[in-house]
Amino acid sequence: MRGEGEFGLIARLAERLRGAGRSPSRTPVHVGLGDDAAVTAPTGVTVTSTEALVEGIHFRREWSPPPSIGRKALAAALSDLAAMGSEPGEAYVALGIPEDFDEARCLELYDGIAAMAADTGTAVLGGDLTRAPVLMLAVTVVGHAASPEAVVGRDGASPGEAVAVTGELGGAAAGLLLLERPELRRSLDAGVADALVRRQLEPGPRIAAGSALASAGATAMIDVSDGLGADAGQIAAASGVRVTVDLERLPAQPGVLDVAAAAAVDPADLTSAGGEDYELLVVLPAARVRNAVAAVGSTGSRLTVVGETGPGEGVELRGPDGSIRPPAGFDHLPVR
Amino acid sequence: MRGEGEFGLIARLAERLRGAGRSPSRTPVHVGLGDDAAVTAPTGVTVTSTEALVEGIHFRREWSPPPSIGRKALAAALSDLAAMGSEPGEAYVALGIPEDFDEARCLELYDGIAAMAADTGTAVLGGDLTRAPVLMLAVTVVGHAASPEAVVGRDGASPGEAVAVTGELGGAAAGLLLLERPELRRSLDAGVADALVRRQLEPGPRIAAGSALASAGATAMIDVSDGLGADAGQIAAASGVRVTVDLERLPAQPGVLDVAAAAAVDPADLTSAGGEDYELLVVLPAARVRNAVAAVGSTGSRLTVVGETGPGEGVELRGPDGSIRPPAGFDHLPVR
Numbered sequence: 222m223r224g225e226g227e228f229g230l231i232a233r234l235a236e237r238l239r240g241a242g243r244s245p246s247r248t249p250v251h252v253g254l255g256d257d258a259a260v261t262a263p264t265g266v267t268v269t270s271t272e273a274l275v276e277g278i279h280f281r282r283e284w285s286p287p288p289s290i291g292r293k294a295l296a297a298a299l300s301d302l303a304a305m306g307s308e309p310g311e312a313y314v315a316l317g318i319p320e321d322f323d324e325a326r327c328l329e330l331y332d333g334i335a336a337m338a339a340d341t342g343t344a345v346l347g348g349d350l351t352r353a354p355v356l357m358l359a360v361t362v363v364g365h366a367a368s369p370e371a372v373v374g375r376d377g378a379s380p381g382e383a384v385a386v387t388g389e390l391g392g393a394a395a396g397l398l399l400l401e402r403p404e405l406r407r408s409l410d411a412g413v414a415d416a417l418v419r420r421q422l423e424p425g426p427r428i429a430a431g432s433a434l435a436s437a438g439a440t441a442m443i444d445v446s447d448g449l450g451a452d453a454g455q456i457a458a459a460s461g462v463r464v465t466v467d468l469e470r471l472p473a474q475p476g477v478l479d480v481a482a483a484a485a486v487d488p489a490d491l492t493s494a495g496g497e498d499y500e501l502l503v504v505l506p507a508a509r510v511r512n513a514v515a516a517v518g519s520t521g522s523r524l525t526v527v528g529e530t531g532p533g534e535g536v537e538l539r540g541p542d543g544s545i546r547p548p549a550g551f552d553h554l555p556v557r
Numbered sequence: 558m559r560g561e562g563e564f565g566l567i568a569r570l571a572e573r574l575r576g577a578g579r580s581p582s583r584t585p586v587h588v589g590l591g592d593d594a595a596v597t598a599p600t601g602v603t604v605t606s607t608e609a610l611v612e613g614i615h616f617r618r619e620w621s622p623p624p625s626i627g628r629k630a631l632a633a634a635l636s637d638l639a640a641m642g643s644e645p646g647e648a649y650v651a652l653g654i655p656e657d658f659d660e661a662r663c664l665e666l667y668d669g670i671a672a673m674a675a676d677t678g679t680a681v682l683g684g685d686l687t688r689a690p691v692l693m694l695a696v697t698v699v700g701h702a703a704s705p706e707a708v709v710g711r712d713g714a715s716p717g718e719a720v721a722v723t724g725e726l727g728g729a730a731a732g733l734l735l736l737e738r739p740e741l742r743r744s745l746d747a748g749v750a751d752a753l754v755r756r757q758l759e760p761g762p763r764i765a766a767g768s769a770l771a772s773a774g775a776t777a778m779i780d781v782s783d784g785l786g787a788d789a790g791q792i793a794a795a796s797g798v799r800v801t802v803d804l805e806r807l808p809a810q811p812g813v814l815d816v817a818a819a820a821a822v823d824p825a826d827l828t829s830a831g832g833e834d835y836e837l838l839v840v841l842p843a844a845r846v847r848n849a850v851a852a853v854g855s856t857g858s859r860l861t862v863v864g865e866t867g868p869g870e871g872v873e874l875r876g877p878d879g880s881i882r883p884p885a886g887f888d889h890l891p892v893r
Contacts (some may be wrong), residue, residue: 251705257637257779260708263599269695270594273651301593315609315695349609358649359695363605369587372596406881443593498891
C-alpha cells in the first residue's frame with residue numbers, strides 16, 4: 222500500500238529542498254516539485270548530464286555521512302556541466318533506499334543535496350524514490366548557456382595547443398588511501414590529512430573556473446573524474462589529436478606526495494590516474510593561456526599548464542627523465 | 558583500469574541507439590552522446606521527469622527479457638510526460654549493471670530502449686553506466702510544450718467536473734498474478750493471457766491521448782502508475798477537491814475479471830489499486846467530455862467517464878451497491 226510511506230517522505234524531502242530557499246533556478250520554473258514532471262522555460266541552449274552513484278562502488282556508508290553522499294552526488298553531476306562551461310540550472314534526483322537507511326538519514330542526505338544546490342545556484346525540481354538493495358543515486362542536471370558556441374565540448378582541440386588543469390590533483394585518491402589505511406595519517410599533518418579525505422568525500426564542481434575557461438577560448442574541456450590520463454584520452458579521441466602531459470608539472474594537492482611515499486605508491490598514480498578530483502582538464506591556444514590563468518585565478522582556483530597537443534592520437538604521460546608511459550584510469554565497470 | 562570495459566561498452570551502446578535511427582529529437586541537438594553533457598536548443602517550455610526501476614522491486618529478470626526491461630523503463634518515464642500532455646523529446650539513461658548481466662544483455666536492453674524511443678520520437682542523448690548489485694535504471698525524460706498553459710498539472714481540477722480514464726485498467730496487475738501463479742492461465746484464452754502479461758512487462762505511455770486531452774481542455778491529469786485510487790488522491794490533494802469514482806464504471810482489460818475470479822481476489826483490487834497500467838486519469842469540465850472522447854478515440858485509445866469531482870477532499874470509491882471504500886495503492890517504499 223502506498224500511503225504514509227512514500228508520499229509522506231516525498232513531502233518531507235520537498236520541504237527540505239524548499240526550506241533551503243537559497244537555490245533559485247536561472248530558468249523560470251512554472252511547475253516544480255509535486256507534479257508528474259517539472260515545467261521550465263529555458264532560453265539559449267540547455268546542457269544535460271546524468272551521473273549515477275552506487276554504494277560500494279562510488280562511496281561507502283561507513284566513510285561518508287549522508288550529507289556528504291548527497292553533496293558528492295550532485296557535485297559529480299554538476300562537474301559535467303562545469304566541463305562544458307555551462308551554468309547550472311536544475312537537478313532531478315532518483316534515490317534508491319535500502320531497508321536500513323531510515324527516514325532521518327534520507328532527510329540528512331537531502332540536506333547535503335540542498336546545500337550543494339544552494340552553493341551552486343541549482344534548483345532541485347524533481348526525482349523519484351524507490352526501495353533498493355543498496356543506497357544509490359542517479360542525478361540528472363540541466364545547465365544553461367547562451368548559445369551552442371558558448372559550450373565547450375571534447376572535440377575542439379587542435380594540434381599545437383596548450384593543455385592545462387585547474388586546481389590540484391591526487392587529493393581524492395590520497396584521501397581514499399587514508400580512509401582505507403588510517404595508519405598512513407601518522408606521516409601527515411592532521412589538517413592536511415583531513416583536507417585530502419574531504420576532497421574524496423566532498424569534492425566541489427569547478428563551475429566558475431569552467432565558465433571562465435569557456436569565455437577565455439577553451440577549445441576542449443573535460444572534468445577529471447576517471448583520472449587525468451584517461452580523461453585526456455577522451456579529448457584526444459574526440460578531437461583527433463595526441464595529448465602529451467608532463468607528469469612533473471601536474472599540480473599535486475598538499476600531502477599527496479607524503480601519502481604516496483608512506484603508502485609506497487608512485488605519486489603519478491595519484492595525480493594522473495586517481496580520478497574523482499573533479500578538476501577541469503582543458504585545451505586552449507597557447508596565446509590564450511595568459512588570460513585564462515588570470516580568469517581562473519579570479520575564481521579562486523588556479524590554472525597550470527601541464528602539456529600540449531600534437532598531431533597523432535592517444536595520450537603520452539612524460540616522466541621527468543623523458544620516459545613515456547601510457548595513461549591509466551579507474552574503470553567503474555570492468556566488463557568481462 | 559578504465560579501458561576497454563566501460564568506454565567500449567558505452568561506444569557500442571551509442572552505436573545501437575544511433576543505429577535505431579528512427580528517433581529524431583523534436584529539439585535541435587547540438588551535442589549528443591559522447592561528451593560530458595548533451596546540448597539542445599528547446600523552444601517553448603520543457604517538461605522533465607525522472608523514473609527509477611530496480612530489479613526485484615519493479616521487475617524480475619526471470620520474467621522480463623532485457624528488451625522488455627528497457628522498453629518499460631523508458632515507457633514509465635515517458636508516461637509522466639503523457640500525463641502533462643507534453644510531447645517527448647530527449648531521454649537520459651543511468652544504468653546499474655550487476656556482474657551477471659553481460660554485455661550482450663546490456664545491448665539487448667538498449668535495443669528495447671531504442672525501440673521505445675523510436676516508437677515515441679524520443680532521442681536518447683546521454684546517460685551513465687556503473688556496476689551495481691542488481692540491475693537498475695534511472696531514466697530522465699525531457700518533453701516539450703508550446704507554453705506553460707499547454708501543460709496539464711495535477712492541481713487544476715474544480716468541483717463539479719468529470720473524471721475519466723483512458724484505455725483499460727487492471728491488466729498489469731492481472732498480468733503480474735499470471736506471472737506469479739501460472740496455473741491461473743488455465744481459466745483464460747492464451748491470447749488474452751498473453752496480452753495481460755504483456756501489459757505488465759511492456760506497458761506503453763499514452764502520449765497521443767495525453768496530448769489530445771490537453772488540447773481538449775483537461776484541467777488535471779496523472780498517469781495510473783500506483784493504482785487509480787492512489788493516483789486520484791494526488792489530484793484530489795493538489796487540486797483541493799474530492800474525487801468520486803464508480804468502481805463498476807472502471808473499464809477492465811479483457812481477462813481481468815476472469816483472473817480475479819480464478820485468483821479469488823476482488824476485481825476492484827486489480828482495476829482500482831493495481832497500478833502500472835500507465836493509462837491516464839483525467840479531470841475535465843463535463844461540457845468538454847464529448848469532444849475529449851472523440852479526440853482520444855482518434856488516437857486509437859478510448860476515454861471512459863468513471864466519476865466526478867466535488868467539494869471536499871480525498872477519494873471515494875463507490876461500489877455498485879452504493880458502498881464507499883477508501884482507495885488502496887501500491888507503495889514502492891514502505892517506510893517504517
